[in-house]
Amino acid sequence: MKCKEATHLVSAGMDRPLNWRERLGLRWHLLVCHYCSDFSRQLGFLRKVARDKKDH
Numbered sequence: 001m002k003c004k005e006a007t008h009l010v011s012a013g014m015d016r017p018l019n020w021r022e023r024l025g026l027r028w029h030l031l032v033c034h035y036c037s038d039f040s041r042q043l044g045f046l047r048k049v050a051r052d053k054k055d056h
Ligand SMILES: [Zn+2]
Pocket: 002, 003, 004, 006, 029, 033, 034, 035, 036, 037
């Protein structure tokens, strides 16, 4: 996944749920890319993912 796709998915994730394939690709990209990691953190995306991951 390229940074352009990753940032697009981060933005899209604000408006709609991402499917598992998108989440998997995005999560992997965020692990290796500090730029997109920062970008997603600024949008609060990681907080949302963490919340979705927890059941309670
Ligand atoms: Zn990136």
